[in-house]
Amino acid sequence: MTEPERKRVLIADDDDDIRALICIAAKRAGVEIAASVDNGRDALAAVQKGGVDLAVLDISMPGLNGVEVADSIRSHESTRRTLILMVSASVQLLTDHGVVADRSDGFIIKPFSPRELSARIREMLELEGSA
Amino acid sequence: MTIDRWLRRISFDAPTPFMKQLPAIAGFGLALIITVLPMRTPVTAVAYVVAAFVTVAAASVLSVMLPWRRLGPEWSIVIPVITLIAVGMLRLGTGGAASPFGALLLLPFVWIASEEGRINVVIAALGTFLVLFAPVIVNHAPTSPGELVRAFFSPLVYLIVAAVVNEIAHRVRQQLAAAEAAAAQRKMLLEQAMQASDELALNESRLKTANRLISSIWNAVTEQSVIGTDLNGLIDVWNPGAEKMFGLTEKQVIDAKRHVVDFHLASELEERLRAMDFRTTTLSSAEDFSALVDAVRAGYADVRDWTYVRPDGKQIPVQVAATPRLGENGHRVGFIFVATDMTQAREFARLKDEFVGLISHELRTPLSSILGYLELMKDDDEDPLSDEQLQYLGVAERNAHRLLRLVGDLLFTAQVESGRFPLTLTDVELGTVIEASVESARPVADAAAVSLVAAPRTGDVVIEGDVLRIGQAIDNLISNAIKFTPAGGSVTVGLKHDADHVVITVTDTGIGIPAVELSQLSTRFFRASTATKNAVPGVGLGLTITKAIVTAHGGGLDIASEEGEGTTISMRLPLKAAEQAEPATLELGNRTGE
Numbered sequence: 105m106t107e108p109e110r111k112r113v114l115i116a117d118d119d120d121d122i123r124a125l126i127c128i129a130a131k132r133a134g135v136e137i138a139a140s141v142d143n144g145r146d147a148l149a150a151v152q153k154g155g156v157d158l159a160v161l162d163i164s165m166p167g168l169n170g171v172e173v174a175d176s177i178r179s180h181e182s183t184r185r186t187l188i189l190m191v192s193a194s195v196q197l198l199t200d201h202g203v204v205a206d207r208s209d210g211f212i213i214k215p216f217s218p219r220e221l222s223a224r225i226r227e228m229l230e231l232e233g234s235a
Numbered sequence: 236m237t238i239d240r241w242l243r244r245i246s247f248d249a250p251t252p253f254m255k256q257l258p259a260i261a262g263f264g265l266a267l268i269i270t271v272l273p274m275r276t277p278v279t280a281v282a283y284v285v286a287a288f289v290t291v292a293a294a295s296v297l298s299v300m301l302p303w304r305r306l307g308p309e310w311s312i313v314i315p316v317i318t319l320i321a322v323g324m325l326r327l328g329t330g331g332a333a334s335p336f337g338a339l340l341l342l343p344f345v346w347i348a349s350e351e352g353r354i355n356v357v358i359a360a361l362g363t364f365l366v367l368f369a370p371v372i373v374n375h376a377p378t379s380p381g382e383l384v385r386a387f388f389s390p391l392v393y394l395i396v397a398a399v400v401n402e403i404a405h406r407v408r409q410q411l412a413a414a415e416a417a418a419a420q421r422k423m424l425l426e427q428a429m430q431a432s433d434e435l436a437l438n439e440s441r442l443k444t445a446n447r448l449i450s451s452i453w454n455a456v457t458e459q460s461v462i463g464t465d466l467n468g469l470i471d472v473w474n475p476g477a478e479k480m481f482g483l484t485e486k487q488v489i490d491a492k493r494h495v496v497d498f499h500l501a502s503e504l505e506e507r508l509r510a511m512d513f514r515t516t517t518l519s520s521a522e523d524f525s526a527l528v529d530a531v532r533a534g535y536a537d538v539r540d541w542t543y544v545r546p547d548g549k550q551i552p553v554q555v556a557a558t559p560r561l562g563e564n565g566h567r568v569g570f571i572f573v574a575t576d577m578t579q580a581r582e583f584a585r586l587k588d589e590f591v592g593l594i595s596h597e598l599r600t601p602l603s604s605i606l607g608y609l610e611l612m613k614d615d616d617e618d619p620l621s622d623e624q625l626q627y628l629g630v631a632e633r634n635a636h637r638l639l640r641l642v643g644d645l646l647f648t649a650q651v652e653s654g655r656f657p658l659t660l661t662d663v664e665l666g667t668v669i670e671a672s673v674e675s676a677r678p679v680a681d682a683a684a685v686s687l688v689a690a691p692r693t694g695d696v697v698i699e700g701d702v703l704r705i706g707q708a709i710d711n712l713i714s715n716a717i718k719f720t721p722a723g724g725s726v727t728v729g730l731k732h733d734a735d736h737v738v739i740t741v742t743d744t745g746i747g748i749p750a751v752e753l754s755q756l757s758t759r760f761f762r763a764s765t766a767t768k769n770a771v772p773g774v775g776l777g778l779t780i781t782k783a784i785v786t787a788h789g790g791g792l793d794i795a796s797e798e799g800e801g802t803t804i805s806m807r808l809p810l811k812a813a814e815q816a817e818p819a820t821l822e823l824g825n826r827t828g829e
Contacts, residue, residue: 121604128611164596193599194592215603215639218610
């Protein structure tokens with residue numbers, strides 16, 4: 105057999121620097137970056153194109169926000185199984201009223217440690233630790 | 236007319252002895268004229284006549300000279316008695332029983348007889364008898380039986396006349412006294428009536444002033460609606476503020492017999508009734524009204540947020556203070572609802588929340604980049620940094636974390652202020668939380684050369700609380716204590732408990748807080764003078780937040796401090812979580828800030 109296919113991750117954050125940071129953390133986790141986008145609409149399109157195992161979504165984004173993108177992903181059969189990791193600088197948004205808990209498989213609060221984000225991605229995708 | 240006027244000037248109510256003597260003076264004056272006129276006046280003994288005029292003159296002088304006020308009125312009969320003697324002498328000198336001046340006798344006689352007291356009747360009669368009988372005694376003249384009879388009969392008549400005069404005078408005096416008393420009483424009543432009238436006028440003026448004041452206050456209250464009801468909620472008071480708020484006039488509301496619950500959002504009333512354990516199936520307006528006045532009926536003033544509904548359906552968020560309306564005997568006769576329109580305040584609070592959220596987000600995002608990339612640099616295994624470079628990055632990282640904590644505190648403060656301060660309650664073992672806080676603060680304490688000690692544990696102390704928030708509160712207290720303690724000092728963290736409460740104490744040997752500033756610690760962003768003087772860093776939020784956390788857990792914070800000696804802060808928490816720990820308000824402040 106050839107080496108196992110690498111897991112594909114979508115990264116969506118409207119802040120270029122943070123997006124780049126998430127990409128680095130994801131690469132260190134040993135995943136392939138399926139797409140790196142700065143708005144919700146592109147994020148949803150990338151997931152709907154297929155082949156995305158994990159979507160890392162910032163909540164505050166122009167166009168569709170992270171919660172709306174997650175709603176759309178969950179409501180379509182083809183994308184329903186895609187894992188979702190929410191990212192936000194607002195502790196309140198992440199913890200209030202189960203808004204995030206009901207729609208995602210995990211969340212991480214900004215500022216985050218790239219090391220911890222890598223570990224989290226590996227854990228969610230059930231990858232062997234390699235860092 | 237002139238004489239009339241002149242007479243009116245004389246006071247006849249209380250004539251002086253001289254005035255009473257005036258008729259006698261006039262009588263003797265006339266007698267003198269008649270005596271000296273070249274007529275056949277029968278002067279039989281000049282000495283008597285002269286003595287008579289001298290005596291009456293002396294009596295007249297005495298009537299003026301004697302101090303009557305001191306002597307008293309009963310002594311005034313001395314004057315007519317002397318005058319009577321003078322009449323007797325004049326009579327003796329002018330022919331005795333045949334004297335033409337016998338009639339003068341009447342003048343002093345009437346005076347004596349009319350004086351108060353029966354004794355005067357006797358004096359008048361006896362005097363008269365002596366005067367009439369004097370010629371018989373003095374002249375030793377042979378008297379005819381007729382003269383003798385006259386000498387005895389006349390005094391008897393005079394006695395009767397004296398008695399009659401005395402009685403009439405007595406009655407007249409009584410009537411006069413009664414009339415005077417009646418006049419005095421009338422005068423007094425008149426004065427009382429005048430006084431009452433003055434008081435009435437004064438009260439009326441005061442009432443008018445008070446009315447004007449109340450009316451001007453009433454009309455000035457245009458931004459609050461004041462609604463008064465009877466005990467059942469029927470509106471009978473509707474102020475200009477209510478007119479403005481609802482667009483209905485007082486007449487429209489009162490004539491239509493509107494009920495106060497008509498202007499409330501029904502769902503809110505139902506919700507409140509549910510909270511009060513009322514059945515909610517068939518709600519009558521009486522039960523709806525109970526939702527509004529339940530607390531007031533129980534004796535409390537009630538301030539609560541409600542929503543008023545205008546006739547056009549527009550909803551107005553209001554804060555309503557409900558109070559009892561008391562009648563004359565102090566019993567409750569209704570209720571007063573004073574409502575303040577909170578539309579602007581709510582909008583302001585919402586905007587502030589949004590703003591704080593936005594600022595917090597905008598500050599945390601760049602900090603995320605800074606901290607993330609710093610970590611990437613430190614973790615670069617392929618091209619490791621030198622120790623010096625790592626040290627520089629450590630400084631940058633520490634300061635970025637400091638900034639992050641400040642942002643967190645500001646956000647938390649805003650949450651507490653807006654009343655949105657959620658606690659996640661679990662069982663919290665305080666010994667463990669304290670140990671974790673002490674360990675995380677140890678590097679800072681070591682760097683500051685402050686000895687940090689946790690008192691030995693004496694078994695598990697478990698309370699119901701938010702473990703993260705309680706940890707944050709203890710962290711704040713320890714970090715404060717270290718910051719305010721000079722090198723070589725110590726910070727001790729203790730834990731004790733009784734049946735109801737646990738008390739966590741953080742004691743330092745630091746610079747202390749001046750006693751006058753202890754009360755001001757309850758001001759956000761306040762920093763003690765000892766903090767600024769010693770250039771201890773901070774903004775003044777740490778203790779605010781600690782206080783808010785403790786209050787939210789139903790506990791309290793006590794601070795004891797002595798300048799130059801140290802400070803002990805005690806955090807008291809209930810063993811069982813308070814049933815309804817209200818979200819803390821931001822009244823407390825901090826001596827240091829984080």
